Amino acid sequence: MNGVVVVDKPGGLTSFDVVARVRRALGERRVGHTGTLDPMATGVLPICVGEATKLVPFLVGGDKEYEAEALFGVTTDSLDATGRVTSETNAAHVSRADVEHALQGFVGTIQQRPPMHSAVRVDGRRLYELAHRGLEVERAPRPVVVHALTILGYEAPRLRFHVRCGKGTYIRALAADLGAALGVGAHLTALRRTRVGTFTLARAVALDTLGPETPLTAPAEALADHATVPLDDDQTRDVRAGKLRTVAALRVPAGAGSHVRLLGPDGTLVAVAETHDGQLTLARVFC
Helix, strand or coil: CCEEEEEEECCCCCHHHHHHHHHHHHCCCCEEECCCCCCCCEEEEEEEEHHHHHHHHHHCCCCEEEEEEEEECEEECCCECCCCEEEECCCCCCCHHHHHHHHHHHCEEEEECCCCCCCCEECCEEHHHHHHCCCCCCCCCEEEEEEEEEEEEEECCEEEEEEEECCCCCHHHHHHHHHHHCCCCEEEEEEEEEEECCEEHHHCEEHHHCCCCCCCECHHHHCCCCEEEECCHHHHHHHHCCCHHHHHCCCCCCCCCCEEEEECCCCCEEEEEEEECCEEEEEEECC
16 A cells, blocks of 8 residues: 555544554555554544655645634643643633734734643653653744634633644743733633644544545555656656766756655656756655
8 A cells, every 4th residue: 555544533543553453454564654643632644655655745835724612711731722721711801803903913923832641842842741740841842834714613711723833833832822822821622633734634534434445545646746857758767776976967957945856757656856057856665
């Protein structure tokens, strides 16, 4: 098997749990996900299978969209509903106008401190490992990009909102920071991811329906949002043989991003190339 399956992740499972279930259901050892979802979260989780596991580095950076719910006035140590309550205050006075005004400060490139309950490494240790031992360490804020924040519904003290963001954005940290900006605190109570790159809920399948007959998205289609360089038969043979001169002689297509897909005459993905200073260099070859 060789391709990508989009799983509609159920709540209560880690992303690694989903990988293990997909591995058993499809009978394929080579399986990898393209970015974790917290156990509480549901929704789009693209899983690469077989040779397509080579796609993971080129899919993890795609923009993502979420529908989320936050509760103002209550904070937790995990920043979401799975954690221990650390403070409570009355947030009934927070108006929709207050929320709309505060949201404006979280659009664009913002600084976000990773939660203690996360897989980020500090001095070689995963933060969640330290959190499980009751430890808290200093975490340097990191820049993340939030393209859009939209209110889906608000009945104080509960907010439903939509997020479109870039790689590395923690939605529960966003909820907690929003609550702090409003002076009442908050935590995330629900999270559903609706899009990762080109993959949407419309293409997602339930985890318990997976089997050997489950159709997979071909590697070339999985990178459909990347610019394309078509190869002839001779170029295809050279690229698969790792001949760098052939790749360097290819023309970078207009509007290309950091990576482009190299497609053979039959439309299959032969390789992914990296763009740099107007030239292409080989990043990954596919069988």
